[in-house]
Structures are given as C-alpha cells and as structure tokens.
Amino acid sequence: MNSSPTRILPPRRTALLATGALLAAVLLAGCGTGVQAADGAAADPSGAGGAYPVTVENCGSEIVVDRAPERVVGLDPSQTELLVRLGVADRLVGQAQVANHPLPEDIADQVAGVPELSTETPPAREDLLAVEPDAVVAPTTYEFTAEQGFASMEQLAQAGAVSYVATGGCAERRQTSEVDDLLTDIANLGAILGVPDEATALAGEMSDRLDAVDAAVAGQERPTVAQLYVEGSTVSAIGAGVEYDIIRRAGGDNVFDPAEDLFEQFFAAAVTPEEIAARNPDVIVFGVHDDAQEAQARDYLTATFPEVTAVREDRLVAVPSSGLFPGSVGNVTAVEDVARAFYPDAF
Template sequence: MSLVTPARPMLSGPTRVPTASRLSVAALAGAALLLTSCGTGVQDADGDAGSDDVGASGGAAASVDVALENCGQNLEFDTAPQRVVGMSPAQTELLVRLGQGDRVVGVAQTASSELPEEVSAELEEAEELSEDRPPSREELLQVEPDFVYAPTSYEFSADQGFASIDQLEEAGAASYIATGGCFERRSEGTVEDLFTDIENLGEILAAEEAAEEIIDDGRGRLEDAAELSEGSEPLSVAQVYVDGDTLSAVGGGVEYDIIAQAGGENVFSPEEDQFDSLVFAQISAEELSARNPEAIVFGAEDAAHEEATRKYLTENHPEIEAVQEDRLISVPNHQLLPGSLQNIDAVERVADGLYGG
C-alpha cells in the first residue's frame, strides 16, 4: 500500500462547535433522519446484507488493485486496509456500514454527534482517540492504523499537533479525505461528492457491493426529496449561522448544494466577492433584511443553540418574509460534514421544510 503527493491542509472556519472540522460557520441543513430508518441494511465487507449485523468482515486481508486520486494525492492499494480510523462520527458510520466494524481500531471527535445504536454496537474494540478535536499525532499513531478517513484536510494539520499525511505515510498508513472536504473543492463541494467517496471506499476496502447498495439507496432518497418541490415555484433561501449577535451567511460548498438539491434558490451566491476565499462570510443584519428570503436555513449545535437562533431571527428580523411565515429550518451542524451519509438527511430535512406543507 503506497501513497504520494500529500494534500494541502485546510481550516474549516469558525463555528460554535468545539472542533474546527465539524463544519465551517455555514453548517446548515438536515435533521436526524438516520439512514437505518430508511431501509438501508448494514452489510459485511463482502457486500452481503445483514439486517442489523454491522461490520462482519475479518479473516485475511483481501487482495485489491486500486489506484485513485484523492485531494491532491495519489493512492495505491494492493490489499484492503485492516486497521482503520474514523476521524469523525460521520466517517466512522460510513466505515461501519461498509462492513468494516471489526477493523475500526480508533474513533475521533466523538462529541460532535451520536452514532446510531447498531453502529456503536460494532465498535466495542475501537479506542476513543478524541472528543472535541482531532487526535494528536501521538494519540493517532498509538493505534497503529493503516487507513485513516477524515472529513477535511484540517485533520492532518501538523501545525495543530495532528499527524500530517506525510507522517502517516511514514508510519505505514494511507489517508483519505472526503472529497467535499478537500482544500481545492471546499467551495465547490456537492452532495454528489458523497457518492464518489462511497465508491472509492468500496474499492479500497473490498466492499464494492455494499457501496453500490448504499449509493442506490442514497440516490433514491434524493429523488424522493426532489419530488416535494415539483410543480412549485422555487423558494428563495438564506443559509445563516448565528453566534450570539454575529450573523454569517453561506455562499458555497456542500452546504450550498444541499439547498439546491432540496429545490431552493440561495439568495447568496458563490460568485459574490465575499465568498472568494471561504464558503461563509459575516454579514450585517441590514444585508439579510435586504435579501428578504422566503425561508431561512440555519445551523444548530444543539437544542439550546436552535432556540437562541430562532429567538434572534424573530426579534431582530420580523420584517423578513421567512420570519413572518415561520419558515425557519433548523439543521444539526454535524449533518453537513463532507463525506457524511447525513448530507442526504439534510436534503430531506430542508426539502420538507420548504415544500412539505
């Protein structure tokens, strides 16, 4: 197993959540509609469906012949990884649903969201490496991984004390970054990037059949969500994040595409100068008022943050149509992590809030 050309590190941007990789300030979209509630069975590494049996791999490492590009680095595998680490709950869940539960030796940033019970049940042997931030280099290397899956480039920032891609390579571990979390694609990321990741991981982990089933289910759910807006005039939407009295807007990235997938039209655009370098930008209350969106999607860290955001918008913007119509759609921040199955939950949540009646 070899890899070259390390990817460039990336900072995700400020949020109220403790870890920078949990989303940029624009963490918007989707409610907790777990994949399991939508009929997707968990599968073993050979792609065999099992009702609730997650991660039934094992035995000798499968031979693979995989060469692909990921976030500026070329990855090559001749055997499937056997000691994998999920650098956030979203990445850990996807690994388990691909049948790798018994190969997960470490999980990180565990405080960002809870895993479904049947997924957690398959991680009894996995070591918790960190809660509120990526693990340090020493914490990660102590579990001797041979494959590390992260939501963004930030998790490999050596200047933050984390293991860099080069350092992991020296230790015999390959690194994979969710496509939507690549530095080069952060502002252009889409929900479709998730399917690229699932397909790539299926090949790397010798779990192609499981990957295909997850992809088919995800695409079907997106089609169902898109049907909610059929025959309706698209609603204008502002994506915002409120931190105290600070207001920020989203104008790019996976967050932006989720609005489009749900049938909304974002009143902010990646073409605007304020989104040149980041997918979010601090805005004034007057600017939000001038855009007068018909709906507002906002990221929420928890129930208290959701309540505080609703209060802020209601008290400070009674003139905006979205407030007058009570079309304020809350989304858990963690559902916007690049490479997360919950990106699909986010689309469903927003589409229902816009057109579900």
C-alpha cells in the same frame, strides 16, 4: 497534496498471501474521481471482497493500496458513520472529535467499544499513531495539519497508513463541493476497504433517496433561502460548498451566491443583520449542534429579524450540523429534511 502517485504499503504485521484475479477498471461517471484495480490484481486474503492493488484518486493525488486496511480510524463522527454503514465497524480502532455530534442511534452500539481519540478537535499526532492505524478517514484536509499538532498525511504514510479525505473536503473542492460527492467517497472507500458490494448497495440507497427528492420538488415554486450559522450574536452566511448544494438539491434558491466576493476564499462569511434583512429570504436554514443551540438561534433570529418573511411566516429550519460535513451520509438526510420543510405537501 501533490499530484504524484503515493504508494501506501501494508503494515508488516499482516502478510500478503495473494491469489490471481482480474478486475476491470471501475469509473465513477460524472464524479470526477476514479477507482481502478490493476490488471492481474490479486484477491485480498483478508476476506474482504475487493481485488488489489487498487488506485484511488483523492484530492489530486493517487493512492495505491495493496490490501484491505484492517485498523481504521474515522476522524469525525460523519466519517465513522460512513465506515460503519460500509460494514467495517469491526475494523475500527479509533474515532475522533466525538463531541461534535452524536452518531445515529441505529449504529451507535456498533462503536461503543471503539477508543475515543479526541473530543472536539482532531487527535494529537501521538494519540492517533498510538493505535497503529493503516487507514485514516477525515472530512477535510484540516485534520492532517501538522502545524496544529495533528499527524500529517506524510507521517501517516511513513507509519503505513492510508489517509483519505472526503472529496468535498479537499482544499481545491471545498468551495464547489456537492452532495453527489458522497457517492464518490462511497465508491472510493468501498475499493480501498475491499467492500465493493456494500458500497454499491449504500450508493444505490443514497441515489434513490436523492432521486425521490428530485421528483417531489420538481415543478414547485422555489422559495428564496438564507442559510446561516448563528453563534451568539454573530451570524455567518453560507454561500458555497456542499451546504449550498444541499439547499439547491432540496429545491431552494439561496439568496447568497458562490460568485459573490464574500465567498471568494471560503464557503462561509460573517454578515451583518442589515445584509440579511435586505435580502429578505422566504426561509432561513441554520445549522445546529444541539437543542440548546437551536433554541438560542431561534430566539436570536426571531428578535433580530421580525420583519423578514422567514420570521414572519415562521419558516426557520434547523439542520443538525452532522448533515453539513463533507462526505457525510447526513448530507442526504439534510436534503430530505430541508425539502420537506420547503414543501410539506409534496411528501
């Protein structure tokens, strides 16, 4: 994306009936991304609690939104969950990649009637445009790859839709993304959707949970950790990105490092069993999609690394893949679960 402002106008099907209001600029301290409402901004007539227009920085570009979107699509269950927790389940007109991981039980019923636009891959361009979205939220820029047959940001803009990418999924941020990027997304989406109070409450909950982990693991002897993804007999090591930061926030020291050549181009890299054995981690954390994959991965790791400390001491920690996507509430849950596995007596 370029760095010039992109103005997204509201669909013609909803008129903008404005009344005067004033909203001071809201800046996210330490997050590197700002949300602003212009002086003299108008209160949104749709009933949302924000003021418009608002300007949001996302992936190096500015998006200007003139009113609260009313037809929203989450392009991954992680983003769909975030939208529901922000209180806009009634605005969802589509959800995508629904087979990647299930939604949490406490919110699944709220999207039961929302059309499923795709199962394992992003939806085809025609299928996404057919539901006439005015906002589309994705975990990464990949979901907007026109060459793959998906709707690009430009095509969505022409149709009157805002495209928002999780901060940790921006191309220039993917290698260095952190769990705290979720707080940026909550604030940005709260401004875009006109639900600032809900965003403040959700961000506060996430921050409180992370602070509790920080307090619990402070002063503990940190284990060495290999974070892996196992597919059959192929093993990839995670050495950067939000996945790496989850281990750090949980109180572990990853045996793979973002500065290594392995991770110069991507946050994960295929590694040999010999490489993992040589680093001999105290704990192995691995992402899984379901129970069957977890069982297969455990069997492989146990058979392949019998002399590695993590296997000998039975410290193999499975993490749902839903907790590893950028911009996911599951990032916080993953930090909590991994920290409990590292320090069971601290919680």
